[in-house]
Amino acid sequence: MRAIQATVNLAALRHNLAVVRKFSPASKVLAVVKADAYGHGLLRASPGLEDADGFGVLRLSEALALRESGYSQTLLLLEGVFAADELIAAAAHGISIVVHNEQQVQMLEQAVPQLPHPLQVFLKMNSGMNRLGFKPNLFGAVVKRLKACPAVRPDIVLMTHFATADDERGIDLPLSVFQKTTQGLPYSISLANSATILRHPAAHYDWVRPGIMLYGASPVTGVAAAHYGLQPVMQFTSEVIAVQVLQAGETLGYGARFSAETETRVAVIACGYADGYPRHAPNGTPIAINGSISQTLGRVSMDMLFADITHLPEAGVGSEVELWGGLVPVDAVAEASGTVGYELLCAVAPRVPFKVVG
Known part of the structure; x- marks a missing residue:
């Protein structure tokens, strides 16, 4: 699963x-x-x-x-x-x-x-x-x-x-x-x-x-929710399902939107636009892997997206990924993607299972 x-x-x-x-x-x-x-x-x-x-x-x-x-x-x-x-x-x-x-x-x-x-x-x-x-x-x-x-x-x-x-x-x-x-x-x-x-x-x-x-x-563009003392209610998570190593000049994903300038370790993550992650999220959108901040690479696919783990040698298949939540504010993903947190929260797809805590 x-x-x-x-x-x-x-x-x-x-x-x-x-x-x-x-x-x-x-x-x-x-x-x-x-x-x-x-x-x-x-x-x-x-x-x-x-x-x-x-x-x-x-x-x-x-x-x-x-x-x-x-x-x-x-x-x-x-x-x-x-x-x-x-x-x-x-x-x-x-x-x-x-x-x-x-x-x-x-x-x-x-x-x-x-x-x-x-x-x-x-x-x-x-x-x-x-x-x-x-x-x-x-x-x-x-x-x-x-x-x-x-x-x-x-x-x-x-x-x-x-x-x-x-x-x-x-x-x-x-x-x-x-x-x-x-x-x-x-x-x-x-x-x-x-x-x-x-x-x-x-x-x-x-x-x-x-x-x-x-x-x-946050309802105010450019002002973080934490500034008002607000806490994220939704944590959207997944895991790394594969790792690719790109050599300089190799490209990644549909449209070859990312091209490696140096050797790059890439995490393939089980989440895509069919799950509610924005397809138009650009290279560099924040993401967290094993609790460390990284960035997305390439174009978001229907069921997968990619992140840079070159600087995270311990990351690999099975590593935990936070798409947004406590480490990566949903507003940061939204701002990078040219939209608002409202849209991303409302767009999580029915196929994503939910868990309630607290």
Whole structure:
């Protein structure tokens, strides 16, 4: 059996949740576990987040799985519902919904006879990202409609999402738009994603919505997760399955993308893009072998990749490999590959076996 494996560390999840509370001590925490808990496995990861005040998911099936597993916290559908039967199921199981378009408002207004219970609504404003939500000039009227709707609980939450919380542009303009539009409205507020939690304390308010930071990766390009005290939750590992010795001028792998300048010992590792490792990772992407940092060589294949072990004479067949984790931050692999840690964590393939520790 191939030795490739992804390990989910629940103790690291608990630690990262504590970091969220350290940054936002007065806020409730809605742990975002969409995309199968960012690739970690929804029901594998959720025990490490059981002390969160709520969970944010994308699909109704995810919310139902959490509810059926005994989680009584707030469960929020981050894109809301798209059909009347979903609305009824959400109401029956006490699941909260985001409302971000006119059709969803109308669905609530027309659903009263069928609903077993009214729903908690998080009403979303489009404060500049132009993805989901009501424009500020329409927002007040929608608040009034929801307040008057028997299908909606009185504890409405007002929310928005920031496009540039992670860079130098910050959130001043969209935050000002949101504050001006909602001034005087007697409702709770949820604005802060991971980057906002870490960089913009003025926008924490009543509910924060951490995502990537819970899994030990950084939402801020160029700033390591360890800088914020975060710990990696996933360790992606494999082993060396063969060793090749290249002479000067010999090439390696598809496309001959690496050419040896001197004699080079090469580890062939049981992991490829079919396992979720980025095919576009270039020569020099960090990797750890037997606990020592090295670098990848050549093009990533479907089932294999290569690393330089010239400087590691003890490394050979059976040597342990960390693709990312405690020694090699997932953000370092992502940065080398021109992407973000979010994508790599979410892309670990179903054929990779998972183990839970902690």
